[in-house]
Amino acid sequence: MKIELKDLSHHYDIPVLHQLNLIVQQYKSIAIIGVSGSGKSTLLRILSGLEAATSGTAQVNGHDVAAPAYRASVGFVFQNHNLFPHLSLLRNITLVLEKTRGYTRQQAHERATRYLDLLHLGNQAHKLPRNVSGGQAQRASIARALSIEPEVIFLDEPTSSLDPVLTYEVLAAIKELRELGMEFVLVSHVMSFVHDFADYVIYMEDGSIAEHGPPTILDAPATRALQDFMAKVP
Numbered sequence: 001m002k003i004e005l006k007d008l009s010h011h012y013d014i015p016v017l018h019q020l021n022l023i024v025q026q027y028k029s030i031a032i033i034g035v036s037g038s039g040k041s042t043l044l045r046i047l048s049g050l051e052a053a054t055s056g057t058a059q060v061n062g063h064d065v066a067a068p069a070y071r072a073s074v075g076f077v078f079q080n081h082n083l084f085p086h087l088s089l090l091r092n093i094t095l096v097l098e099k100t101r102g103y104t105r106q107q108a109h110e111r112a113t114r115y116l117d118l119l120h121l122g123n124q125a126h127k128l129p130r131n132v133s134g135g136q137a138q139r140a141s142i143a144r145a146l147s148i149e150p151e152v153i154f155l156d157e158p159t160s161s162l163d164p165v166l167t168y169e170v171l172a173a174i175k176e177l178r179e180l181g182m183e184f185v186l187v188s189h190v191m192s193f194v195h196d197f198a199d200y201v202i203y204m205e206d207g208s209i210a211e212h213g214p215p216t217i218l219d220a221p222a223t224r225a226l227q228d229f230m231a232k233v234p
């Protein structure tokens, strides 16, 4: 995947991202790390087209992220699974395919079943989100994001609401998908996973990219900022 940022800035009531410039290419799984409030989720939302930057430009695989059609071509997984509570796992997916892709019920059913199976949820398909574990619900939301067969999948701390066992389960599923050739940009606080999973790491501090490079930068940071961060995280 290729990501290109040019003077990308964003502010809410306060400035949050400060003139980011970056070109990253030929990586398949990019992790954004940094302390709370450093701007990771904001950058992820802008890269996925969920939010428009205040100024500057961002491109992903040559697409301008501000173009309306771009948003429909990517998948996004939120911190909490964000499934409709009154619909089964299966219906959560088929509804999206029918409404946003114009699939027939039969086509939607086939595709949703394929992705639920891929996430090892075939036997849970007819359950409501509240009747499955948090890890299973989160895997269903990943299946939903995958079902539109997006060019890139964005994940915002997909395990932040899960206990260690469920975290392991979701991260294992994501690793499996990477082996299938899917492309990811994710925000994660689980450094062991980032080390293992990402082939490129972006470290953010105070709304700036303080350091970026292959995951080996986590072992031997070039900047004081990343050194301090790595000394504090488990």
Ligand SMILES: Nc1ncnc2c1ncn2[C@@H]1O[C@H](COP(=O)(O)OP(=O)(O)OP(=O)(O)O)[C@@H](O)[C@H]1O
Pocket (backbone or CB within 6 Å): 012, 013, 016, 034, 035, 036, 037, 038, 039, 040, 041, 042, 043
């Ligand atoms: N919708 C919003 N309205 C106003 N301020 C916001 C909004 N979203 C984020 N912020 C502020 O922007 C800054 C960056 O937030 P962001 O969520 O991008 O950081 P983060 O690094 O992802 O943090 P965390 O790890 O806690 O999720 C924070 O100061 C936050 O309070």
